[in-house]
Amino acid sequence: MSEHGQTEVESPDRGAFRVEVRSFLEAHAEPLAEVDPWTVSGFPDDAEAEAYFSRGRAWQATLADHGWAGITWPTEYGGRGGDAWMGRVFAEEAARFGSHSGFVSATIAMLGPTLLALGSEVQKQRFIPPLLRADEAWCQLFSEPGAGSDLAGLATRAVPDGDSFVVDGQKVWSSCAQFCDWGFLLARTDPDAPKHQGISFFLMDMSTPGVEVRPLVQANGSTHFNEVFLTGVRIPAEQLVGDLHGGWGPARMVLANEAAFIGRGGGSTAHRLVELARMFRRQDDPVIRQGLADAFIREQIIRLLGRRIRAALRHDGPPVVDPALTKVFAADLKARNGQLATAISGAAGVAGPDPVGQWVQAELINRFTISIGGGTTEVQKNNLAERWLGLPREPWPDKGLPWRDVPRS
Ligand SMILES: Cc1cc2nc3c(=O)[nH]c(=O)nc-3n(C[C@H](O)[C@H](O)[C@H](O)COP(=O)(O)OP(=O)(O)OC[C@H]3O[C@@H](n4cnc5c(N)ncnc54)[C@H](O)[C@@H]3O)c2cc1C
Numbered sequence: 001m002s003e004h005g006q007t008e009v010e011s012p013d014r015g016a017f018r019v020e021v022r023s024f025l026e027a028h029a030e031p032l033a034e035v036d037p038w039t040v041s042g043f044p045d046d047a048e049a050e051a052y053f054s055r056g057r058a059w060q061a062t063l064a065d066h067g068w069a070g071i072t073w074p075t076e077y078g079g080r081g082g083d084a085w086m087g088r089v090f091a092e093e094a095a096r097f098g099s100h101s102g103f104v105s106a107t108i109a110m111l112g113p114t115l116l117a118l119g120s121e122v123q124k125q126r127f128i129p130p131l132l133r134a135d136e137a138w139c140q141l142f143s144e145p146g147a148g149s150d151l152a153g154l155a156t157r158a159v160p161d162g163d164s165f166v167v168d169g170q171k172v173w174s175s176c177a178q179f180c181d182w183g184f185l186l187a188r189t190d191p192d193a194p195k196h197q198g199i200s201f202f203l204m205d206m207s208t209p210g211v212e213v214r215p216l217v218q219a220n221g222s223t224h225f226n227e228v229f230l231t232g233v234r235i236p237a238e239q240l241v242g243d244l245h246g247g248w249g250p251a252r253m254v255l256a257n258e259a260a261f262i263g264r265g266g267g268s269t270a271h272r273l274v275e276l277a278r279m280f281r282r283q284d285d286p287v288i289r290q291g292l293a294d295a296f297i298r299e300q301i302i303r304l305l306g307r308r309i310r311a312a313l314r315h316d317g318p319p320v321v322d323p324a325l326t327k328v329f330a331a332d333l334k335a336r337n338g339q340l341a342t343a344i345s346g347a348a349g350v351a352g353p354d355p356v357g358q359w360v361q362a363e364l365i366n367r368f369t370i371s372i373g374g375g376t377t378e379v380q381k382n383n384l385a386e387r388w389l390g391l392p393r394e395p396w397p398d399k400g401l402p403w404r405d406v407p408r409s
Helices: 012-028 046-065 084-094 103-118 121-132 248-263 269-279 286-314 323-351 355-365 377-389
Strands: 138-141 157-161 164-171 182-188 199-205 211-215 226-236
Touching (some): 103 182, 103 248, 164 182, 199 226, 248 286, 248 323, 269 286, 269 323, 269 355, 286 323, 323 355
Parallel strands (some): 138 182
Antiparallel strands (some): 157 164, 157 182, 164 226, 182 199, 211 226
16 A cells, blocks of 8 residues: 555565564554644653653664564664565555654664674674664764864864773764763864864764763753763774774765655655644635645655655665755755744744644744754755756865864854
């Protein structure tokens, strides 16, 4: 069955697989009907946020215990060893249930393929199974106060000392770091090399002495982000991924996986907006109707682009759609939906303390999250312009300069 209920002709092995997926989900997943559609994910309450995080973790463990985590990942590291189409079938069926892995699914999608491709055998054996089961939850420690879009300009230092590295510096915007056990960290190991060539990629235990996580309180009272201060933190040398000074390669892989993860789209907000219009008796308003149809069309385009990407993967073909493109599209839709929710409900809806009002507030306040997180829309457009339109690179005044000579604010 397709996501809109039309019956598609499916090969017997796919049909049998789908039945197997459904019976697992029916036995273990929360029915969608029991999940409050107006639940918000930007919590003003830390205990609730932690409970939400833990629920996602627990669901990931359930998936792993029944062989449904890492469907395409190798069995020797806890995956199922299946084909890409199996992942697609599972995602289609899971969309009809309420259980999901929440935040951990993002860092699993970012780090897992990177470790599989570039980690040592020992690292893969040690880190991938607990990553996949979320026994160890991971955060991304890339951005710094002076390095976001220009990530390669980062200033956190890692200095070799015996059989470890000593790390000093500061990270920021580290999502959910307060709940995580490990972080994947970029640090500068060669300040004399040009900025992209002197960075290394480390796996860091967040309980190491010298790691201090300070939550940042947002406008809505939630603390999704953190500052992470690193003072004399010792990281064993065996937790370096890839080559020393070669961290830009794994960093790019993480960023590409992040863009693909964000751009894959989520559940349907268009249908929730239609429900909101009904509640506020705005479904006859011609401008609102145009907005709702527009939201639906854009959602369908993202879904279809996602399908094309997955179909290409299924046939081992080259990516037909750049993940940067789907991310830009998804970011634009999120911003539009936040505006539309506010236009539908008006001031009364936005100010309401009830769950629906809180949902509208969250849609409004969070509408730019994905046009900034995982690389801003402007930066993604620059990349698309260079990769797909052959436009000249942006001016690069520090090209070839040793990092220590690059002017910094
Ligand atoms: C929801 C969310 C979650 C996040 N989670 C994490 C996380 O877990 N770990 C982590 O390390 N980071 C995380 N980040 C940080 C994120 O990666 C950075 O915010 C992002 O890369 C932008 O960097 P910046 O904030 O320093 O902005 P800046 O780089 O200072 O950009 C400021 C503005 O200038 C524009 N700009 C910059 N350079 C160019 C250019 N060359 N051309 C055109 N315009 C440009 C940008 O588009 C932006 O509008 C998260 C951010 C968000 C919003």
